[in-house]
Amino acid sequence: MRTLKDRQLEQLGKNHAVVKFKKDSTIIHQGMFSTNVVFLREGLVKVHITGPYNEQIVRLIKAPTYLGLPTTFGNKINQYSVTAILDSEACFIDINLFRKVLEENNNFSAYIIQELSKSELESYHRCANRAQKQTRGNLADVFLDLSDNIFESDSFTLPISQSDIGNLVDASRESINRLLSEFINDNIIEMKGRKVKILNKKSLQLISSNG
Amino acid sequence: MRTLKDRQLEQLGKNHAVVKFKKDSTIIHQGMFSTNVVFLREGLVKVHITGPYNEQIVRLIKAPTYLGLPTTFGNKINQYSVTAILDSEACFIDINLFRKVLEENNNFSAYIIQELSKSELESYHRCANRAQKQTRGNLADVFLDLSDNIFESDSFTLPISQSDIGNLVDASRESINRLLSEFINDNIIEMKGRKVKILNKKSLQLISSNG
DNA sequence: ATAAAAAAGTGATACAAGTCACAATATAAT
DNA sequence: ATTATATTGTGACTTGTATCACTTTTTTAT
Numbered sequence: 001m002r003t004l005k006d007r008q009l010e011q012l013g014k015n016h017a018v019v020k021f022k023k024d025s026t027i028i029h030q031g032m033f034s035t036n037v038v039f040l041r042e043g044l045v046k047v048h049i050t051g052p053y054n055e056q057i058v059r060l061i062k063a064p065t066y067l068g069l070p071t072t073f074g075n076k077i078n079q080y081s082v083t084a085i086l087d088s089e090a091c092f093i094d095i096n097l098f099r100k101v102l103e104e105n106n107n108f109s110a111y112i113i114q115e116l117s118k119s120e121l122e123s124y125h126r127c128a129n130r131a132q133k134q135t136r137g138n139l140a141d142v143f144l145d146l147s148d149n150i151f152e153s154d155s156f157t158l159p160i161s162q163s164d165i166g167n168l169v170d171a172s173r174e175s176i177n178r179l180l181s182e183f184i185n186d187n188i189i190e191m192k193g194r195k196v197k198i199l200n201k202k203s204l205q206l207i208s209s210n211g
Numbered sequence: 212m213r214t215l216k217d218r219q220l221e222q223l224g225k226n227h228a229v230v231k232f233k234k235d236s237t238i239i240h241q242g243m244f245s246t247n248v249v250f251l252r253e254g255l256v257k258v259h260i261t262g263p264y265n266e267q268i269v270r271l272i273k274a275p276t277y278l279g280l281p282t283t284f285g286n287k288i289n290q291y292s293v294t295a296i297l298d299s300e301a302c303f304i305d306i307n308l309f310r311k312v313l314e315e316n317n318n319f320s321a322y323i324i325q326e327l328s329k330s331e332l333e334s335y336h337r338c339a340n341r342a343q344k345q346t347r348g349n350l351a352d353v354f355l356d357l358s359d360n361i362f363e364s365d366s367f368t369l370p371i372s373q374s375d376i377g378n379l380v381d382a383s384r385e386s387i388n389r390l391l392s393e394f395i396n397d398n399i400i401e402m403k404g405r406k407v408k409i410l411n412k413k414s415l416q417l418i419s420s421n422g
Numbered sequence: 423a424t425a426a427a428a429a430a431g432t433g434a435t436a437c438a439a440g441t442c443a444c445a446a447t448a449t450a451a452t
Numbered sequence: 453a454t455t456a457t458a459t460t461g462t463g464a465c466t467t468g469t470a471t472c473a474c475t476t477t478t479t480t481a482t
Binding site for chain 2: 047049050051052053054056058069070072073079080099102103104106109110112113114116117118119120121123124125126127128129130131132133137170209
């Protein structure tokens with residue numbers, strides 16, 4: 001499946017320039033008219049959406065991935081924002097071309113459907129977790145996600161602020177801060193500025209599943 | 212698009228029996244092996260998933276809709292459960308047939324992609340709302356959804372228990388009960404058993420957007 | 423019809439996490 | 453370098469909502 005994606009990317013990317021985005025710059029702007037799908041080649045982004053009160057971070061996604069699909073098939077106004085949280089690279093693919101490739105290549109459709117399905121499932125799980133766990137457990141999950149999936153290492157640099165973490169797990173900045181102190185105090189993680197080292201992943205996993 | 216769906220349904224449904232489900236019977240069982248996609252022709256269902264502590268109701272969906280797509284393209288184990296909350300009718304479509312139709316009919320793929328995209332967006336919005344509003348606002352949203360989208364009427368019969376509502380909006384049964392009393396007391400809704408009449412939709416909308 | 427099981431109603435209490443209010447560092451900008 | 457701005461660290465206090473512990477009502481089963 002990976003090779004398919006790459007082959008397809010080649011086809012789609014041939015006549016599309018790669019655009020570089022610095023950390024903190026916005027790749028997709030909610031509310032803006034758009035006629036592109038974005039293929040994120042490299043980097044890490046946050047997807048955020050205007051909530052009833054604040055801007056809400058919905059999820060972090062790392063490359064490679066497609067972004068902005070809902071815009072492609074619904075109206076042409078972006079329904080959410082995507083901001084780079086690490087330097088990233090993306091290519092913009094014209095919607096019509098994208099649709100044409102979908103039409104011509106059934107495997108590609110199947111691939112996109114699969115990705116969307118996966119994302120739906122993840123969404124359900126996130127939903128269930130956030131709701132049932134308390135902040136400590138959700139925070140542990142963020143660190144596990146960063147370590148296991150995003151950076152694939154026990155040492156990494158936090159790509160977002162404590163207040164963003166709070167926003168992501170539906171907690172206040174202050175609560176996150178206090179819980180981080182707690183984690184550090186319990187020798188579960190070590191932090192120097194935003195440099196994180198996970199000292200006791202077992203504990204994190206325990207916290208994730210219990211609290 | 213609607214006609215396309217109907218045409219497609221015809222094609223898919225031709226050799227597939229319609230199965231009737233009584234209220235409260237399970238249509239899709241999480242954890243079970245399955246080789247079908249379900250097309251819900253008629254009725255109303257809840258999608259629920261095993262959370263870290265409880266079973267979590269993720270959303271209500273009314274017919275017509277496809278269910279179980281993630282199973283189709285990922286592994287063959289159902290990743291969530293779907294239970295009828297009103298008498299419903301569904302047809303079961305063999306995965307291979309479904310895939311074949313997807314392959315042969317690009318419009319159908321496009322339609323499925325569109326549906327999945329829409330569902331992703333809804334998911335993001337639900338997420339942002341649940342997180343930022345308190346229970347009163349989320350409860351108002353449930354009533355607005357039931358009235359505006361699901362039953363398209365100001366009078367309807369609650370299809371789920373208070374404890375399910377609580378589960379759906381991440382609150383306890385008791386909180387829902389207290390808030391309902393409050394709504395009734397404020398002449399926002401009227402309830403006789405599970406028969407609901409919305410008396411003041413404006414208020415509900417206000418509560419939805421403020422609290 | 424009657425027993426059994428769910429669902430709904432309600433008070434008392436507890437607590438996780440929000441909010442407010444500053445102080446202390448960092449980071450970015452001129 | 454030196455402001456200006458953003459982020460982080462903490463204490464004190466408040467609050468929405470969970471939990472517990474019943475009672476009452478409704479529904480389902482026998």
